[in-house]
Amino acid sequence: MSVSFIAEQDFKGFVSALIQARPVYGPTAKRSRFVFARLQTPEQLRLDYDVTILPPKKLFFPTSQDIVRFDGGKFDGCIQPEEMILLGVHFYDVKAIDMTDLLFRDRNPDWNYLANRERTTIVASNIQTVAPRAFWASAAREVEPKGHDAFLTKIAGGYVFEARTPKGKALLKHGSFQKASETQTQEARKANQDVLGKCPEAHRADAAVIAAKVRAAFKNEELWAKFAEDCFSCGSCNTVCPTCYCFDVQDAWNVDQKSGARTRYWDACLSEDFAKVSLGAGASENFRETRGERFRHRFMRKAAYLNEKLGAPACVGCGRCSAACTADIADPVRVIEQILKA
Amino acid sequence: MSDAVSNIFLPREATIVRVEAPTESERHFTLKMADGSRMEFEPGQILEAGLFGYGEIPLGFASSPTRKNTFDIVVRSVGRVSKAINALKKGDSLYLRGPLGRGFDLSKIRGHDVLIVAGGIGLCPTRSLIQYILDRRGEFKRFILFYGARDPKQQLFLDDLAVWRKSKDVEYHETVDKGDPSWKGNVGVITKLFAKTNIDPDTRAVVCGPPVMFKFVIAELDKLGIPRENVFVDLERRMKCGVGKCGHCQINDKYVCTDGPVFSFAQMQGLEEAI
Numbered sequence: 159m160s161v162s163f164i165a166e167q168d169f170k171g172f173v174s175a176l177i178q179a180r181p182v183y184g185p186t187a188k189r190s191r192f193v194f195a196r197l198q199t200p201e202q203l204r205l206d207y208d209v210t211i212l213p214p215k216k217l218f219f220p221t222s223q224d225i226v227r228f229d230g231g232k233f234d235g236c237i238q239p240e241e242m243i244l245l246g247v248h249f250y251d252v253k254a255i256d257m258t259d260l261l262f263r264d265r266n267p268d269w270n271y272l273a274n275r276e277r278t279t280i281v282a283s284n285i286q287t288v289a290p291r292a293f294w295a296s297a298a299r300e301v302e303p304k305g306h307d308a309f310l311t312k313i314a315g316g317y318v319f320e321a322r323t324p325k326g327k328a329l330l331k332h333g334s335f336q337k338a339s340e341t342q343t344q345e346a347r348k349a350n351q352d353v354l355g356k357c358p359e360a361h362r363a364d365a366a367v368i369a370a371k372v373r374a375a376f377k378n379e380e381l382w383a384k385f386a387e388d389c390f391s392c393g394s395c396n397t398v399c400p401t402c403y404c405f406d407v408q409d410a411w412n413v414d415q416k417s418g419a420r421t422r423y424w425d426a427c428l429s430e431d432f433a434k435v436s437l438g439a440g441a442s443e444n445f446r447e448t449r450g451e452r453f454r455h456r457f458m459r460k461a462a463y464l465n466e467k468l469g470a471p472a473c474v475g476c477g478r479c480s481a482a483c484t485a486d487i488a489d490p491v492r493v494i495e496q497i498l499k500a
Numbered sequence: 501m502s503d504a505v506s507n508i509f510l511p512r513e514a515t516i517v518r519v520e521a522p523t524e525s526e527r528h529f530t531l532k533m534a535d536g537s538r539m540e541f542e543p544g545q546i547l548e549a550g551l552f553g554y555g556e557i558p559l560g561f562a563s564s565p566t567r568k569n570t571f572d573i574v575v576r577s578v579g580r581v582s583k584a585i586n587a588l589k590k591g592d593s594l595y596l597r598g599p600l601g602r603g604f605d606l607s608k609i610r611g612h613d614v615l616i617v618a619g620g621i622g623l624c625p626t627r628s629l630i631q632y633i634l635d636r637r638g639e640f641k642r643f644i645l646f647y648g649a650r651d652p653k654q655q656l657f658l659d660d661l662a663v664w665r666k667s668k669d670v671e672y673h674e675t676v677d678k679g680d681p682s683w684k685g686n687v688g689v690i691t692k693l694f695a696k697t698n699i700d701p702d703t704r705a706v707v708c709g710p711p712v713m714f715k716f717v718i719a720e721l722d723k724l725g726i727p728r729e730n731v732f733v734d735l736e737r738r739m740k741c742g743v744g745k746c747g748h749c750q751i752n753d754k755y756v757c758t759d760g761p762v763f764s765f766a767q768m769q770g771l772e773e774a775i
Contacts, residue, residue: 225507225509226509226511226552228552228553233510233511233552233595234510235507235509235510237507261745262745264744265743265744265758266508266743266745266758267508268508268743268745269506269507269508270507270509376772377772403745403747404746404747404748405741405745405747406740406746406748407509407555407556407740407741408555409550409552409553409554409555410553411553418552418553420509420550420552420555420556422740425740425746425747425748427747427750432738432747432748433737433738433748433749433750434738435736435737436578437578438525438576438577438578438621443711445711445737445738445751445773451773455773458752458753462753463752463753464753
């Protein structure tokens with residue numbers, strides 16, 4: 159749409175102005191790691207982050223979210239989105255947000271997510287530091303990052319700001335932008351191109367080959383059992399995944415024992431009782447009883463089941479699961495490598 | 501964007517018209533919508549029934565849409581929600597979302613012999629189809645119903661059973677896994693009933709019951725030479741949202757709440773997790 163440049167010394171003023179205008183969420187330091195959090199000052203923004211602990215989906219799909227509130231016999235929804243700016247999203251998370259957008263919109267549109275999403279202006283940013291387990295250069299290559307409103311790239315002396323939508327363009331008025339020169343635009347393009355060569359891990363096969371091989375390995379129970387041998391069923395891989403969106407729903411009363419809320423919470427298909435039903439008289443049936451079955455389900459979801467719907471596998475290569483897994487058995491690159499060899 | 505029309509989690513209020521206790525742990529509710537509207541559904545479809553402060557549970561409709569104005573559900577006391585629902589009385593409210601999912605494809609069943617195999621509480625969702633067939637008997641050919649219960653005390657819809665035993669509209673066969681001194685009927689697993697009658701390979705078969713039952717019944721249907729596209733199974737899974745989002749009911753890449761709960765057995769080929 160339009161390409162602008164803002165000088166380094168003017169950038170803080172721009173972020174300050176955004177914070178004045180609307181709630182702004184961006185990557186901030188939390189001890190040695192990074193988290194998306196609401197910015198109070200421009201100094202908190204750390205665009206040099208490698209990867210955040212949790213993906214930005216938490217802003218549209220909070221870890222706990224009331225979906226219905228009740229009071230005696232009365233009840234109502236509680237969709238109350240706030241206008242916000244989400245600043246500094248890496249391209250792999252942009253792809254993941256685009257995927258969850260589609261999945262929450264699919265068939266029965268869920269406005270508890272979509273309303274938050276639609277009120278958000280997303281400014282993506284280039285990757286300045288590469289996370290140790292990242293493989294985004296080789297993941298979900300079939301889809302372009304889209305759905306963001308602008309893209310910010312750090313270059314010498316400042317930032318190139320590429321507005322992609324009217325919402326993105328509207329942010330320009332908050333800073334001292336000038337038209338980017340051809341050289342500046344080229345430099346930004348080169349930075350985004352060059353970083354793709356810096357991933358420490360990479361898939362060696364195409365997504366279609368991976369999807370076919372992973373799907374074909376379904377009945378190789380021994381293989382899945384072996385992969386999951388050390389699994390604690392903790393669901394950390396699910397929790398940190400930018401494309402996981404399963405949830406549980408629980409009701410709770412307020413202290414008055416009359417009013418309360420029906421709330422959804424992030425859930426994890428790796429947890430033991432995720433697919434368990436009680437049949438009564440103490441009997442139950444767990445449709446994915448073993449760790450191997452649950453581990454397999456997650457890999458099928460990430461590598462095969464959703465590909466047709468999403469146009470790419472539901473794994474964008476952020477490497478969060480690889481790093482979060484206590485037993486270090488979740489790394490998609492390593493697991494898929496072994497499936498391809500099996 | 502109006503919250504009221506767009507929140508897929510907002511239920512509608514229904515009023516309990518009648519409560520029966522067919523067994524110690526089950527309650528059979530007859531309901532009507534509180535605002536006087538009709539619940540429009542198809543046999544085999546499901547709903548989420550909830551009570552605020554407790555939660556929601558997925559259930560099949562236990563009556564046919566051909567029965568006007570009211571509809572039935574049967575709830576087994578198992579957990580927090582079902583126990584709270586089963587404590588309700590006539591005149592109390594229940595909060596429902598539905599109908600949800602895909603029921604029986606009647607266009608594939610009409611005009612043919614029909615065999616329904618129902619095990620245990622599997623009789624509840626199939627009762628929506630049983631009543632439908634009985635109400636529109638002329639649209640179907642031969643109608644055979646197999647029902648198996650754990651023991652005579654676990655039998656549901658006793659009034660219905662009494663009618664079906666004598667009815668000329670349905671060839672009804674029943675068994676219990678374990679009899680008691682008063683039981684004069686068949687004893688044994690449901691597959692034993694296949695020896696009681698001849699079944700044409702062109703029959704449309706409907707199966708619903710506990711997970712362990714499917715394999716054995718499908719094997720019998722295979723023996724009869726019923727093609728798999730003519731076999732329909734009604735599946736149960738854990739569900740939270742009922743609208744294809746929460747992920748709990750997934751079988752491979754299908755959501756039981758939206759793609760099912762009724763699947764043809766042919767559709768289930770390639771769904772390794774189905775049975």
